[in-house]
Amino acid sequence: MPSTTSRRFLRPAALIVAAVLAASVTACGSSGTPSAAPSASASTSSSASAPGGVLTVRDPWVKAADKGMTAAFATLANDGDTDVTITKAATEVSPMELHEMTMKDGKMVMQAKEGGIVIKARSSTTLEPGGDHLMLMNLARPVEAGDELSFTLTFADGRTQTFTAVAKPFTGAQESYAPGHGESPMPETSMSPAS
Known part of the structure; x- marks a missing residue:
């Protein structure tokens, strides 16, 4: 079972990884330019x-x-x-x-x-x-x-x-x-x- 100290470090690390993944997905979708209407x-x-x-x-x-x-x-x-x-x-x-x-x-x-x-x-x-x-x-x-x-x-x-x-x-x-x-x-x- 993980110690209290290791649990404290796992939560912030997981949040950082989630934020980096979200930023990567957003960057791929926008490619830095404004998107036009779907049609x-x-x-x-x-x-x-x-x-x-x-x-x-x-x-x-x-x-x-x-x-x-x-x-x-x-x-x-x-x-x-x-x-x-x-x-x-x-x-x-x-x-x-x-x-x-x-x-x-x-x-x-x-x-x-x-x-x-x-x-x-x-x-x-x-x-x-x-x-x-x-x-x-x-x-x-x-x-x-x-x-x-x-x-x-x-x-x-x-x-x-x-x-x-x-x-x-x-x-x-x-x-x-x-x-x-x-x-x-x-x-x-x-x-x-x-x-």
């Missing part, structure tokens, strides 16, 4: 000292559609000290454009977002129906509710970031992304729900 991953093609930070992509989703056009939405958070500008987006199911809804001649119209989508430093931007969004221009196949699509964002500084979004049915903004939006914006009020 977002980033790859950097420029140096680590490039301006801007990695975006956190929250609640990404795509409006389900049988054909034609649809859009992807999310909340994009920039935890960095420099503004970040998205200059293009890509997915395997269609060509893409960055779009916005804006007032023109007293009507709300959809058009390409000139200069890209800017996410200010230490803030977030929401891509949503009736606002800025990532437009899928000509679907190669239907996007059905429950489908997971991978998207790659390209930033003004050349970095890229990939995230996955789930498709879901949505009729809330009464939008139908019909062919021709890229060339001639259509008033949102005349759009019908997607089938």
Whole structure:
């Protein structure tokens, strides 16, 4: 049976070993960098000292559609000290454009977002129906509710970031992304729900 003296030394030693193991596990999981949202991953093609930070992509989703056009939405958070500008987006199911809804001649119209989508430093931007969004221009196949699509964002500084979004049915903004939006914006009020 261990003596009282040896028991006094075993407890602190066990606590130290437990603390070292916990620190090791934490260090392996974080690798010293902030973690992104579970659905977002980033790859950097420029140096680590490039301006801007990695975006956190929250609640990404795509409006389900049988054909034609649809859009992807999310909340994009920039935890960095420099503004970040998205200059293009890509997915395997269609060509893409960055779009916005804006007032023109007293009507709300959809058009390409000139200069890209800017996410200010230490803030977030929401891509949503009736606002800025990532437009899928000509679907190669239907996007059905429950489908997971991978998207790659390209930033003004050349970095890229990939995230996955789930498709879901949505009729809330009464939008139908019909062919021709890229060339001639259509008033949102005349759009019908997607089938």
